[in-house]
Amino acid sequence: MTPTVKICGLSTPETLDAALEAGADMVGLVRFPRSPRHVELDAGGALAARARGRVGVVALLVDPDDDELARTLEALRPDLLQLHGRESPERVAAIRARFGVPVMKAVGIADEGDVAGLHAYAAVADRLLVDAKPPRTAGALPGGNGLSFDWRLVTGLDLGKPLMLSGGLDPANVAAALRLTRIGGVDVSSGVESAPGIKDRARIAAFVEAAKGA
Template sequence: MATNVKICGITNVDDAERAVELGAWAVGCIFHRPSPRRCRPAEAARIAAAVKRRTLVAGVFVNHPLDEIVRLHDRIGFDLVQLHGDEGPAFCSEVGRRTGAKVIRAVRVGDAGDVRALDAYRSVDFHLLDSARPGEPVDPVLLRARRADIPLLLAGGLTPENVGAAIVAAEPFAVDVASGVEAEPGRKDPDVLEAFFAAVAETDAALAPVPEPAAVAEPGPAAAEADA
């Protein structure tokens, strides 16, 4: 199965359009105010209007009040809501109920306990594992602690150079990248973005099962008599 790609930290329509052209499954707009990739609501609305029906749009939140998430959803129309703070299972369920969007619960992984903590989030649509160490990929050994069968998004320090190894190790539903394809915070590098998608496609092709050759049918009696 092909690995999906989510491009996060989108702050402008041009980068969103480029991601869609390359085949992005989703683009993410971050609303966490301290983030250097924060997207202002007015620009997020323009991004969503430009790419709706061609890709999914995610709103990324960190410990935001529920009413604020709902208000921004009503204004922008997210397909996905990504919760990246201390939100508990009940809060995640309420976000899904009040917005109608699919919910991604993200955690930063420093040890196996962080991975197992996601098991409590059974009502969300996706789990996302990010690295506790900025710029570094998640240790693939830690992924073995995951028991849930909820689709996995893998983030954390991914680049065109290492995304292939990450896919082989984790077999995720999707990979999620922000800083690894940037020219500067909030601005994507077109060449690196293209290289990332190419690396994902190359890895998927290498992992695809080789079809077995079709069996050759033995000639029946009638064919044998005709040859005689």
Template sequence: MSATPFKICGLSTPETVDAAIAAGAAHLGFVFFPPSPRHLDPAGAAPLIARVPAGIGRVAVLVNPDDALVAAVITAGITILQLHDTGPDRVAQLQSRHNLPVWLAAGVKTRADIQAAQIAAGPADLLLLDAKAPNDAPLPGGNGLSFDWRLLAQTRPARRFGLAGGLGIANVAEAVRVVQPALVDVSSGVEAGAGVKSVDKIMAFASEVRSA
């Protein structure tokens, strides 16, 4: 059985992009959302994205983006759009317009949230389940929080889904065994500080995923 694919999200330096590639990440994520400490502008991201070999997903993390931003990140070399705070109509529109995979990220705290997320995702190529952000949080994800994975034993999405939220070196192997998602996604769990990825932590996270 092959290892669960993983995504290293919020990359912002050549060294950590190279580390994620060397660690075997299936996808690399780049954040285009100014409130985030991981934010990049499309022009600044382009040289980092260019380091990513063909065959590895180059994912733009976008929060209710306008058409101009979507076009700019695609020009920068993005191959997958990951949307937050949007719905099925926008997912379908961007799939049709750009002929790219679109993921929908949704926050989870309760079983009802999982059910609502499936509806919101509509035709999305992947539903990414994250911990629901606190009401006062400036970011919809990347907050280092996890949700109760046992909810997925009771209400498992009837579609391809990934797991995010509070994953790190200490718990990702358990998450893979318990949840068996199509993808695991880490951001703050491999950081040395807010928005600053650690090469050593990226490598250790990859090792834990493979161990599961």
């Protein structure tokens, strides 16, 4: 089966179009002011409208309150909501129930204990994303750090829900990651950038080609 490919952190019409032209299946719009990939509501809404009906539109938020969720969902009208913070399984379930939008929960992985913790999220989320745990440094972002984890920890993982792999992926290693893990989807952000928050059209195209051909 051909893997699902998500290009995350898009912030301009030109790079969004590059993802569409390359054959990405999902595009991610980040609503997190500390991120260099953050989009304001007006810009995010315009990008979402540009992509709607052509690919899945994903809105990424980090530990949002209900007001922020409501504003983002109204402006972006995403197909999928990505929660990329420290949201508990209970919070994920509450968000899904209140807003009625499918939810993908991102979970940082560093060891087998983190993998075991995925089961609680699988019970309440529609999708799961396994990412590298962020570094314990001041100012570290919850994702998009260009760091990978030991992919052997999730090789053959089956939680009964669609699963995506993220963290340190780029055009050079995505095919190997897919072959090793046998996970059905990949999510990339910094691995297709020329600088933090600046997406590179050629790297987007190369990443999608490598992933789809794995």
